[in-house]
Amino acid sequence: MRTKKVEKPRIFQDGRDMIITLGVMLIVMFVVIGGTGLCHYQPGNPKEGKVTRVDYTTFLQSEAQSADYPVRIPASPEGWIPNSALRINLNGHSGSSVGWVHDKDWIRFVQTSASVDDVAQGLDGKAREEKGTKDIDGTTWHVFEGSDDDVRTAWVVDKKDVRWAVSGTGSTDEFSTMAKAIQEAKPEPSAEESAPSEASSSPSA
Numbered sequence: 001m002r003t004k005k006v007e008k009p010r011i012f013q014d015g016r017d018m019i020i021t022l023g024v025m026l027i028v029m030f031v032v033i034g035g036t037g038l039c040h041y042q043p044g045n046p047k048e049g050k051v052t053r054v055d056y057t058t059f060l061q062s063e064a065q066s067a068d069y070p071v072r073i074p075a076s077p078e079g080w081i082p083n084s085a086l087r088i089n090l091n092g093h094s095g096s097s098v099g100w101v102h103d104k105d106w107i108r109f110v111q112t113s114a115s116v117d118d119v120a121q122g123l124d125g126k127a128r129e130e131k132g133t134k135d136i137d138g139t140t141w142h143v144f145e146g147s148d149d150d151v152r153t154a155w156v157v158d159k160k161d162v163r164w165a166v167s168g169t170g171s172t173d174e175f176s177t178m179a180k181a182i183q184e185a186k187p188e189p190s191a192e193e194s195a196p197s198e199a200s201s202s203p204s205a
Contacts, residue, residue, distance in 0.1 A: 049052035056073075056082045056085040059086075068094070068106055069112060069161060072185035073112065075101070075184070076181075076183035077177050078109070080101070082098060082100050083099055084098065090110075096110070105170040105174060110123065111162055122174055123152075123165065127146060132177075140157065141179060152169065155175055166182070
């Protein structure tokens with residue numbers, strides 16, 4: 001006697017189709033976003049081989065249109081390769097993070113509306129304490145360090161309308177170089193500043 005094949009309920013077939021469809025959509029999304037170079041993350045010490053260069057300028061220009069803090073685009077110091085650019089969250093506050101590779105070190109620049117303490121503790125979720133300050137061309141940066149060797153040093157400065165942070169595996173000289181580049185950069189136009197005024201957009205009589 002032949003056993004009649006039992007058809008699966010349609011809901012299970014639909015569920016399988018949905019999973020396959022979502023998988024294809026995710027693959028396409030990663031390919032499209034990855035191709036633009038606007039979102040890339042490659043933190044930590046550079047490994048042997050070619051370093052992936054990202055277009056952090058376009059990324060930060062885009063961030064300036066929606067950020068609740070003035071966004072700056074520091075020039076890459078000579079010999080530094082930008083290899084990461086992404087939006088981050090620091091205790092409920094958005095921020096942007098850009099990383100550079102220089103020789104065998106990795107240096108990260110974060111700008112955000114979060115408080116100094118939220119920045120210092122939220123960079124990687126590891127505890128840090130303020131150990132002193134560094135004066136860079138008249139700007140005071142607060143130096144935060146952890147008790148463990150694996151906690152990266154962070155320099156943080158409060159500019160009232162924005163907080164900046166420099167962290168990573170770099171030396172004091174590299175941190176200073178990054179800090180100077182940040183301080184020399186001008187704020188990018190926000191969405192409101194980029195929009196044409198009513199007076200300029202209205203036709204003349």
